Amino acid sequence: SQQGEEDPQALSIQEGENATMNCSYKTSINNLQWYRQNSGRGLVHLILIRSNEREKHSGRLRVTLDTSKKSSSLLITASRAADTASYFCATGAYSGAGSYQLTFGKGTKLSVIP
Amino acid sequence: KAGVTQTPRYLIKTRGQQVTLSCSPISGHRSVSWYQQTPGQGLQFLFEYFSETQRNKGNFPGRFSGRQFSNSRSEMNVSTLELGDSALYLCASSLDVQGALRQNTEAFFGQGTRLTVV
Numbered sequence: 319s320q321q322g323e324e325d326p327q328a329l330s331i332q333e334g335e336n337a338t339m340n341c342s343y344k345t346s347i348n349n350l351q352w353y354r355q356n357s358g359r360g361l362v363h364l365i366l367i368r369s370n371e372r373e374k375h376s377g378r379l380r381v382t383l384d385t386s387k388k389s390s391s392l393l394i395t396a397s398r399a400a401d402t403a404s405y406f407c408a409t410g411a412y413s414g415a416g417s418y419q420l421t422f423g424k425g426t427k428l429s430v431i432p
Numbered sequence: 433k434a435g436v437t438q439t440p441r442y443l444i445k446t447r448g449q450q451v452t453l454s455c456s457p458i459s460g461h462r463s464v465s466w467y468q469q470t471p472g473q474g475l476q477f478l479f480e481y482f483s484e485t486q487r488n489k490g491n492f493p494g495r496f497s498g499r500q501f502s503n504s505r506s507e508m509n510v511s512t513l514e515l516g517d518s519a520l521y522l523c524a525s526s527l528d529v530q531g532a533l534r535q536n537t538e539a540f541f542g543q544g545t546r547l548t549v550v
Contacts (some may be wrong), residue, residue: 361524370535412537418465
């Protein structure tokens with residue numbers, strides 16, 4: 319089952335603008351990861367934020383995590399046409415058996431117009 | 433270092449047939465998970481294997497099964513295929529860590545196998 323929702327479901331921006339995507343979840347987590355998917359291909363790992371972190375940066379990406387609100391956001395600065403893709407957040411948690419499982423949101427479809 | 437490799441990339445099968453998909457994890461990764469992606473249900477967890485043992489299973493019927501070999505390579509099998517099994521099947525590998533290191537667990541995905549059931 320889906321952990322939560324991503325918002326917005328679709329986002330269209332001009333090249334050079336910033337894109338912000340939000341993700342909410344329901345249960346406790348070990349970490350949260352963001353992935354990119356181009357046209358139904360595999361998932362590309364973008365960034366991981368641990369449950370005890372509030373913010374993390376990687377290049378043009380900035381991720382925040384608010385565990386009290388059970389929400390995260392992904393900011394892509396100075397967007398490029400090549401950033402056009404679907405973006406998914408996935409909460410990671412360990413089960414009692416020691417198994418690590420990701421639970422995904424429905425994703426945000428980002429279109430960057432040149 | 434090579435990434436996660438899934439074979440085949442594309443498959444077309446007929447209803448009622450069975451199919452086997454393969455996944456080779458990143459070298460050194462012993463945990464392999466499988467996910468199904470469909471337009472309607474999104475990305476859903478199928479099962480996770482570690483050290484040739486299934487440690488966790490999602491909410492899928494028994495027609496979906498898997499196994500892991502001693503070299504950590506994994507296969508998943510779907511028997512008696514239905515039209516609704518058409519999906520992108522993704523495999524992810526990760527390091528199995530303990531304690532506080534678990535917060536750093538990253539899962540890396542392959543390119544997926546696109547299964548079409550006709």
